[in-house]
Amino acid sequence: MLANLINGISLGSIYAIIALGYTMVYGIAKMLNFAHGDVIMVGGYVSFCSMMYLGFPAPLAVLLAMIVCTTLGITIERLAYKPLRSATSLAVLITAIGMSYFLQNAALIIWGANPKAFPNMFKNIEAIEFAGARISPVALVAIVANVIIMVALTLFTSRTKVGKAMRAVSEDKGAATLMGINVNFTISLTFAIGSGLAAIAGVLLCTAYPTLMPTTGSMPGIKAFTAAVFGGIGSIPGAMIGGILLGVIEIFARAYISSELADAIVFGVLIVVLIFRPTGLLGKQIHEKV
Amino acid sequence: MSTVLKVENLHVYYGSIHAIKGVSFEVGEGEIVTLIGANGAGKSTTLNTVGGLLKPREGSIEFEGRSILGVAPHKVVNEGMALCPEGRRVFAQLSVKENLEMGAYTRPASEIPETLEMVYEHFPRLKERQSQMAGTLSGGEQQMLAMGRALMSKPKLMMLDEPSMGLAPILVDQIFEIIEALNKAGTTILLVEQNAQMALSIADRAYVLETGRIVNTGTGKDLLNDDSVKKAYLGG
Numbered sequence: 001m002l003a004n005l006i007n008g009i010s011l012g013s014i015y016a017i018i019a020l021g022y023t024m025v026y027g028i029a030k031m032l033n034f035a036h037g038d039v040i041m042v043g044g045y046v047s048f049c050s051m052m053y054l055g056f057p058a059p060l061a062v063l064l065a066m067i068v069c070t071t072l073g074i075t076i077e078r079l080a081y082k083p084l085r086s087a088t089s090l091a092v093l094i095t096a097i098g099m100s101y102f103l104q105n106a107a108l109i110i111w112g113a114n115p116k117a118f119p120n121m122f123k124n125i126e127a128i129e130f131a132g133a134r135i136s137p138v139a140l141v142a143i144v145a146n147v148i149i150m151v152a153l154t155l156f157t158s159r160t161k162v163g164k165a166m167r168a169v170s171e172d173k174g175a176a177t178l179m180g181i182n183v184n185f186t187i188s189l190t191f192a193i194g195s196g197l198a199a200i201a202g203v204l205l206c207t208a209y210p211t212l213m214p215t216t217g218s219m220p221g222i223k224a225f226t227a228a229v230f231g232g233i234g235s236i237p238g239a240m241i242g243g244i245l246l247g248v249i250e251i252f253a254r255a256y257i258s259s260e261l262a263d264a265i266v267f268g269v270l271i272v273v274l275i276f277r278p279t280g281l282l283g284k285q286i287h288e289k290v
Numbered sequence: 291m292s293t294v295l296k297v298e299n300l301h302v303y304y305g306s307i308h309a310i311k312g313v314s315f316e317v318g319e320g321e322i323v324t325l326i327g328a329n330g331a332g333k334s335t336t337l338n339t340v341g342g343l344l345k346p347r348e349g350s351i352e353f354e355g356r357s358i359l360g361v362a363p364h365k366v367v368n369e370g371m372a373l374c375p376e377g378r379r380v381f382a383q384l385s386v387k388e389n390l391e392m393g394a395y396t397r398p399a400s401e402i403p404e405t406l407e408m409v410y411e412h413f414p415r416l417k418e419r420q421s422q423m424a425g426t427l428s429g430g431e432q433q434m435l436a437m438g439r440a441l442m443s444k445p446k447l448m449m450l451d452e453p454s455m456g457l458a459p460i461l462v463d464q465i466f467e468i469i470e471a472l473n474k475a476g477t478t479i480l481l482v483e484q485n486a487q488m489a490l491s492i493a494d495r496a497y498v499l500e501t502g503r504i505v506n507t508g509t510g511k512d513l514l515n516d517d518s519v520k521k522a523y524l525g526g
Contacts, residue, residue, distance in 0.1 A: 161395070168381045168392050174343055175379040180367040180396035180443070 003133035004255050005248065010139035012247020013146035014208070017201040018224030019231070019239035020153065021194030027170040027234040028190040031089065034096040035076060037221015038103035039195050043069045043202030044118065044212050045111055051119055058121040065199040073195025074188050082184070100218070107214035118210035121203075138207045145200060150240050153193075157236065166190065170234070223250075223263075226270050232283030241281060292319050293355075294447050294478050295340065295371070300349035302332075302339050309335045310346070311502040317447065317480050322473050324481040324489040324510070326523060327499035333482040334376050336499070337451050340480075341373035342366035353447070368396050372445035376452045376482075378436040382425030386416055389424050389435055393442030402442075409438040412468060430461040437468065441477075448472065449480045454488060466492055486523035490514045498523075 018040060025033045047065040050056040056064065080099050084092050122137035129135075157163040169176045169186045177183055205220055206212050223246060231242025249269055254262040277283065295317040302310035310332045317323045325333045338344045340351055342363040351358050353369050361369065372393075381389050390409060394402050410417040413434045419427060424435055433453055440448055450469065454462040466488055473479050483489035490496055493510035498519060506519065513519045 164388050171381045172379050177363045178373050179392045180364050182364045
């Protein structure tokens with residue numbers, strides 16, 4: 001029971017880190033970046049290659065994955081989404097789905113279809129015994145990383161000038177421009193942060209579930225998107241709560257109901273939540289006076 | 291009196307719709323100049339173009355003798371003008387103080403507390419509500435916040451788009467008093483209004499806009515007594 005709960009929170013933490021990328025990009029650029037899941041996969045491959053072929057130590061491999069994914073995220077936005085800034089949201093959505101397939105197929109060409117066995121970064125560290133439950137190091141690292149990221153992002157958006165500008169842009173790009181805020185830079189920065197976090201999530205995911213394929217990112221990507229909607233898309237704490245709840249529900253469903261039905265249950269819960277709270281658990285309630 | 295803003299032969303399009311058809315006007319230092327006109331005459335379009343949010347197809351906009359046409363939209367505020375947009379457009383999910391800080395986004399942090407005090411002097415109500423979310427303010431308070439936010443950039447020229455819109459008459463009076471006070475304190479004002487009576491009564495000079503063209507101009511007083519203006523905008 002306790003072990004399942006901890007595993008659920010750990011998996012949920014990974015979802016939460018991915019969900020942040022969806023929710024921040026949605027909040028600022030008002031678009032669903034369906035290629036986000038595939039950036040996770042690229043992060044996985046980059047860290048895999050730098051450890052296995054270049055012999056990098058794990059922390060350096062993670063750093064390299066973050067740099068590559070950040071650059072990739074900014075590039076995707078510049079080349080694919082920026083030209084569509086004033087296009088209909090449907091055009092942007094289709095482009096994002098296209099970008100997702102493009103990344104998967106590019107990975108297929110570069111790294112092949114055969115699954116790669118991701119090395120265990122924490123093989124020298126013993127699992128921790130806690131109240132009779134075994135907690136794997138990766139589970140612990142995922143939870144800690146999630147907490148640090150959440151605190152850092154919350155401080156960033158509430159205390160720093162650039163973070164406040166980000167919130168201003170998410171509300172009204174025109175008014176933000178009048179203030180002297182560079183909207184294009186803010187959007188690039190959002191993609192950079194989201195993609196850098198996707199790299200961290202990619203490494204954690206591949207360490208916890210060590211099979212790496214070109215489609216590795218798509219299912220966790222969709223689940224993290226679900227988590228973002230579940231928590232209230234556009235909300236940073238919502239992404240955290242949505243992610244963790246989703247992870248816990250998934251692990252419990254797998255353990256106590258059926259591992260085949262687990263995903264169906266996860267998405268079923270989303271549908272139920274959206275029926276009763278269409279804006280998600282922490283979704284923005286519009287309480288503006290006119 | 292030196293010219294702060296000089297707009298010449300401005301043409302602006304929305305797609306294929308020709309919204310502004312050769313508008314020219316000037317604003318001199320220390321003046322209150324108003325553009326009046328009916329809904330859809332092109333007042334806001336003109337102001338948004340000067341503020342950098344829209345790009346003209348033809349014409350020139352000079353601020354203190356420098357063309358601002360090549361300036362990136364988010365850098366126009368650095369030139370020394372601020373636009374307080376129609377519908378106020380405060381950041382509802384940011385606190386009053388954060389909204390004001392955004393107004394001073396391009397200025398060094400060390401100068402902000404002083405400007406903040408200056409704005410709070412003009413708008414004591416904003417100080418009382420500084421930690422409240424802007425979306426919870428009343429319409430009049432939001433208008434004050436929008437004006438305070440524009441002031442935070444310490445503009446030479448402040449452009450106000452329909453500051454009286456949707457406000458109760460007593461608040462309209464208050465807002466116009468503040469506009470006059472800001473002007474006396476040294477800020478040049480370019481005011482766009484549908485409330486022609488109020489606008490003309492405080493304006494040094496005014497231009498009348500009709501379907502994208504300037505059809506009349508004169509001092510505020512002259513236009514208040516002009517028959518065609520009376521008929522069209524002042525209810526007889």
